[in-house]
Amino acid sequence: MDSATDLSSNSSPKDSMPVVQTWNLGKVYRTGFWMNQKIESLKNCSLSIYQGETFGLLGPNGAGKTTLLKTLLGITRPSAGRAVILGKPIGDRGVKQRIGYLPENAYLYDFLTAWEFLEFIAGLFQIPKKKQRQRITELLDLVGLAQSTARKKKLKQYSKGMLQRVGMAQALINDPEIVFLDEPMSGLDPMGRYRMREIVLSLKQQGKTIFFNSHILSDIEQICDRIAFLALGELICQGSLDELLGTSNAYQAIVRGGNSESLAPWMTNLTRENNRWHGQLKVEPNLFVSHLDSTEASLVSIHLARPSLEEFFMQQLRERGIEISR
Numbered sequence: 001m002d003s004a005t006d007l008s009s010n011s012s013p014k015d016s017m018p019v020v021q022t023w024n025l026g027k028v029y030r031t032g033f034w035m036n037q038k039i040e041s042l043k044n045c046s047l048s049i050y051q052g053e054t055f056g057l058l059g060p061n062g063a064g065k066t067t068l069l070k071t072l073l074g075i076t077r078p079s080a081g082r083a084v085i086l087g088k089p090i091g092d093r094g095v096k097q098r099i100g101y102l103p104e105n106a107y108l109y110d111f112l113t114a115w116e117f118l119e120f121i122a123g124l125f126q127i128p129k130k131k132q133r134q135r136i137t138e139l140l141d142l143v144g145l146a147q148s149t150a151r152k153k154k155l156k157q158y159s160k161g162m163l164q165r166v167g168m169a170q171a172l173i174n175d176p177e178i179v180f181l182d183e184p185m186s187g188l189d190p191m192g193r194y195r196m197r198e199i200v201l202s203l204k205q206q207g208k209t210i211f212f213n214s215h216i217l218s219d220i221e222q223i224c225d226r227i228a229f230l231a232l233g234e235l236i237c238q239g240s241l242d243e244l245l246g247t248s249n250a251y252q253a254i255v256r257g258g259n260s261e262s263l264a265p266w267m268t269n270l271t272r273e274n275n276r277w278h279g280q281l282k283v284e285p286n287l288f289v290s291h292l293d294s295t296e297a298s299l300v301s302i303h304l305a306r307p308s309l310e311e312f313f314m315q316q317l318r319e320r321g322i323e324i325s326r
């Protein structure tokens with residue numbers, strides 16, 4: 001069993017198969033002049049990604065997200081454990097034809113136009129010339145780039161957001177079943193991030209499986225079906241948002257007045273801040289409100305107790321004594 005808390009085991013997407021599965025995957029980089037320094041970038045990493053889901057891998061800088069992705073793609077070799085993609089061991093050539101990859105800071109050839117670059121990539125996948133035109137047109141449509149711009153403008157003249165869209169088009173040229181995206185929103189302005197989110201959602205609608213690396217919690221929260229947290233190379237938990245954050249039937253109340261004895265029958269985990277009592281309701285909000293008089297308190301607010309992904313994430317790191325460098 002892996003060290004991560006796998007909260008998804010009882011509720012994995014029932015109708016689909018894992019398309020990516022890893023068992024105790026590990027990676028140690030050797031560095032230094034004599035290659036005698038070891039960096040353990042990945043430890044005992046076991047996870048499953050199911051067909052058609054958008055899976056978000058979340059973690060602070062240096063957590064090992066890119067290492068895990070590169071290991072899955074066969075770009076770097078694992079030092080321990082094993083993994084299969086689409087039923088084949090990592091590195092399998094046939095599988096490479098069926099997956100797409102958008103690297104973090106992808107290098108695209110400056111002196112080509114987007115059209116020429118996509119033709120080049122299509123050629124690498126041996127897509128017949130006749131089909132290339134249709135495929136590139138479809139992809140430019142999907143990522144929101146005008147054909148006229150794509151045919152005329154050299155990539156060195158593109159903005160970061162436009163380059164990222166060309167990068168996305170190249171990742172999709174072979175109509176992949178699984179798309180691996182390494183920090184696809186990084187460095188984009190709000191409009192660029194919005195566009196990228198829309199593209200990912202349209203891929204999801206086409207039934208593609210998406211593996212998404214990010215340290216931007218709001219992107220993950222909006223897009224992903226399931227999430228895994230990686231910190232210092234270890235998967236510390238994985239599951240759906242509901243499984244990780246809890247389904248929202250617990251309520252947190254804030255009241256003014258009253259005292260710990262009068263509130264105790266109704267609220268638990270009572271704390272006092274700024275002359276107000278904070279606590280979790282033991283009963284339905286309606287029942288509490290209708291008995292408020294008996295507590296001698298007045299109501300300030302009631303809200304769902306579910307933490308945000310950010311609060312959850314920070315708590316997970318604190319519990320493990322992991323500090324995030326700013």
Ligand SMILES: Nc1ncnc2c1ncn2[C@@H]1O[C@H](COP(=O)(O)OP(=O)(O)OP(=O)(O)O)[C@@H](O)[C@H]1O
Binds near residue numbers: 029030060064065
């Ligand atoms: N080729 C390499 N040689 C040596 N160390 C490496 C190599 N690649 C990554 N590392 C180290 O492995 C650790 C994990 O790096 P990785 O890039 O996988 O993290 P990350 O979560 O993707 O970070 P970021 O969010 O900053 O991209 C870091 O300590 C990094 O310095």
